[in-house]
Amino acid sequence: MQVFLQTLIGGVTFGAVYALVAMGFSIVYRTMGLVNFAHGSVVMIGAYAASTFYMATHVPFAIAIVVAIAVTGLIGLVIERFLRPLENKDFTLMLIGTIGFGAVLEAGAVLVWGATGHAVPSPVATEPLDLAGVRIPTYNLVVISVAALATGLLALFLQRTKRGAAMQAVAMDHQAATAVGIHVGRSNAMAFAIGAGLAALAGSLIGPMLYVNPTMGGTLGIKGFAAAMLGGFGSMPGAIVGGVAFGLLDAFAAGNFQEYSELVTFLVFAVVVMIRPTGIFGEATVNRA
């Protein structure tokens, strides 16, 4: 039982991070129909930006996160400008174009920060909580609550603000949104910037849990993508549920299948997606008729 609960803790924590990554994928996808494979690399840049700033200036970690979100959001705008010709276009081109962008970001990180990477000291130094033998590191709680907070804020933004409503409209019907006077280009840029900001948040949060280096984005990107798909691509609640589900799948596979965990994780994932290609919350755009 303890093993089970402890596995659950780890799964949920990493699941929260996957959920943030998945939300970044989804918000870009639903608004502009772009599958951004560079997202994992943007997470990596976010992690570097936050940790470098945090370690160089010793400001509170929250401020470092804000700085990272700003930097990465800016990078997001640049990428969006470059890839604009691909939006709503041929999927294969989009795939390879964003992968190319990811390669550029990764190589850039090697040139700027070097290949070695660095460890980030944990910003929360208190002892883990102990609940009947199940230990919950305080930083994990921070990660989970920040992720939940970000999700809440994003939901508020999308539902309660004019900008957010405009983005929702663009997501539902591109042409109709244009017709009622919504600036689609601005909405798209905004979605991309928010996506990049979410990536930065995920990256900053995971930095102190892991080790920041130029190749960290690959796995996070793939797992976040898979999480988004599991929940239903383009659906925000789907991204959260999918993220946590994938985190748990990963954690329990590691405990029960040891070195074969990756094999099991992806086989299970493939089977689940086979059974329900549109994910838990569904997406109408698969196999568009």
Added chain:
Amino acid sequence: MKRLAFLVPVGVAAWLLPYGLGGYSMHVVAVAIIFAILAVGLGLTMGVAGQINLAQVAFFGVGAYTVAILCTRAGFGFWSAAVLALLVSVVFGVLVGIPALRMQSHYLGIVTLGLALAFTNWVTNATVAGRAEGISDIPVPVLFGLELSSAYLFYYVELVVFALALAFALFVTHSPLGRRLRAMRDDDLAAGALGAEIPLLRMTAFVLSGVYGGLAGVLYAGLIRFVAPESFNIANMFLLLAMVIIGGRASILGCVVGALALAAVREALLDVSAYAQLGYGIVVVLVVVFAPTGLAGLPHQFRRLLRRHGSGARLRLGPFQPYEQVAHAGDGENVLEVQGVTMRFKGLVALDDVSLTVPPGQIRGVVGPNGSGKTTLFNIVSGFYTPSAGKVRLRGLDVTGARPYRLSLRGVARTFQNLRLFEDLNVRENILLGLDRTRTSWIWRYAGLPWKVFGYQRALDARADEIIARFGLADFADAVPRALPYGIQRRVETARAMAMSPSLLLLDEPAAGLNGEEVRQLAEIVRSIRDSGATVVVIEHNMGLVMSLCDRITVLASGKVIAEGTPAEVAIAPAVVQAYLGDSMAAPTETAVEEATR
């Protein structure tokens, strides 16, 4: 075939290459050829058939590992192991292809990527696969008593294999099978309606992927004589993708050029790899944004730029040459019987207990306000939807819920409301697709009896010429549909449907967007089609056309049949007048009624 004549000097040059290269360069070339074979395989699956397959590098690994395991653990000879390895990678291809039956595009991409990761994970763990350190000491392959230990000798083996693989890929792309694969890439629904078995075609694409991956893997095992998990990782998959995209994914030769070019560049930048990665990322982005057809598409892009300045001769749509009249087989059996069909979508009832019977040789009109379920009815008859209740019979045979390709092969042809021509195929190829009536299971001939395929293709070509001439499309045969005026595209779609020699033709708003003269020609064409022995059902809003053309008319409103009869009867039926009141569509006018009853 003449266009490929330049391959002859290239082949000779390749044969003589070893005389001009040092030992190391030879090895680099040998590795590049392996990547070229992989790229051809990926080009076939992704570029031609449109299946996002990110597991190509795993097929490569399956081939190489199978050879390694069989040679070192089970004492097989290299060549017998090679044959088994090919089989294993094909099986693997089929397994990885299964998800493609349920999903496409990025979904398929991430699932295949996941399966590739699963493969790498397995070889890293399995003792039989040498775990993380891989398998060394793969024996030197021996051919005709000659040890192929030097890169030179192995190069010739590779060259022969590569030439055969390339020839086969070119043969497949330029054959009816390749055409169907490309049609499936452009629009799988329309391809299905034309008789392409989509599931089988998708599996075919993955089998091809497996064959080429396995082939490359076998050569890799023979050349490097060492396998380890890192060689089949995601980074190499992305390198392979970049090769295919930069070369031009829809062109097999483009893929080869891309693979050779990138292999050379990678070699040249071996010592500055951080910058190399930066450079290759930038090149990929630039290619994707500015030259989406890759290197192979560049000549075409230039030509188009040039042509924009010169003006070609004005092209004309020729007159339609009517079909010969054929007496209808008078067995009196109804061609189409729809019995009590109901279609529900998540609570919405699109069709409610609709029945309809069409005897042979009739032109049946289906009219009704927007949203009355006309196109849904067509989608059921052509097999796109399975009705929630009710039956559909073709000449007495129950075909309820049959797949579109089956109905197509049974003689049901259709056109689409929004035109579904294959945009990347020219007019002739669109029509050839209609003509190709083979089952996909026929494809064993591609491997077994390729000359039969050539013969078949020649026969199809002749018949395509005939149809193109009949529909007056000779001037446009080599144009792609999107470059043509709307009216001509409509005619191409009708010609494509008629290429299928259907016994039942479903026309969905064939007059939409046509001018008066074109509508008149359309009526003439439809009558002639009926006279040639086909039965026609037409959905149309143009009441003048419906009244003059149709023998009988069925009126739908809110998913129900509210009237059926001759044009004259229907035009005055109170329910019809009622249904049309307040609807934006004009009710049948008196002139139309007069015209119809004349």
Added chain:
Amino acid sequence: MFSRRISIAAVALLALAACAPPGQSAESGAGATGPIKIANVNAQSGQLSSLGQWEHKGVKLAIEEANKAGGINGRQIQLDLFDSQGDPTVGTNVARKISAEGYIAMLGTAESAVTLAMAPILKDAKIPNITSGQSPKLAELKSPFLFLNAPTSVTFDETLAKYLIDDKGYKKIALISNNGAYGSGEHDAFLAALKSRSVTPVADEVVTPDQKDFNSNLAKIREQGPEVLFIGAEEVQSGLIAKQSRELGIKSIFAGGAPMGTDVYADTAGLKNAEGSVVSSPYLSNEASDQIKAFAAKYKAAYNEEARMHVAKAYDGASIMIEALKQTNGEGGQKLADAIRGVKRAGLLGDYTYDANGVGIHATKIGLVKDGKVVPEVAS
């Protein structure tokens, strides 16, 4: 007519190819003049590039010193760096490249899998290779041209097991290792060392090199309450495992090979969590001896960063190569391999005496991590 011409041409080509397979242009052997070409092959990109970059710095330092001191009997050494990208396929490419371009010796790589892939080609080309890999498989190859500049995992883990069990008397030992080339080598070697002492581990968890969340594996280990947790993974992952273990309340002593003696491990785990980790390594710290202190100072002056084991062993390997080259007067091939085998050197990692399997060092020392630095453990 046309086709006949083609077939004639084809036959001619076939004949050409069959009876005169083009031979390699004359090997440019070790000429008596000009620089002596040595290749350094290491990953400069990809996951393991930090390792590759350290190794290269160590090699470069040794060669530059030798060149300043007059080279090999007056001839300079030309050192060229090749990037293996951590990929065995690229490694085989590079192996062929250096054999074709007249390099007479090779230093590197730090990844055993890449070295294993290159070994047969280098053996055929008679190019001696001093590698930084430490997989037992390297020694199992018994290639006369392959030498290790460090002990294999067997030595590392034998020393470790001897200390933990024979000296300290621990009996409850748990293992966690990854399934990569390094991790699985460590796992097998340590398990063998335990077996020879009839100790059965209380837990044996295996993870993947990419894994970041070890909660489930560690929770299982925690249930067994081991006295010692052996970690067989690279620097970063070892650090993550140590950190998460402490977070889960595992109180065991951590033990492992060279990666646990690095600052990367200590930083990733957190200094507090790494405290007291037992390290088995031939190179414990930059202060272990006067010789090492001098080297560390030299290194710091050259690159403005702290020396570490990877640097030191690469430096040792290069120094051995230089010594052997002096004996053969710059000649390569079998002669050079024999000379390397004959070198007896008191290096930074210990005393090198090569055995038939190409292993030069047969002992490691035990150290404890104190405040992020390794302090030698004096035998009690």
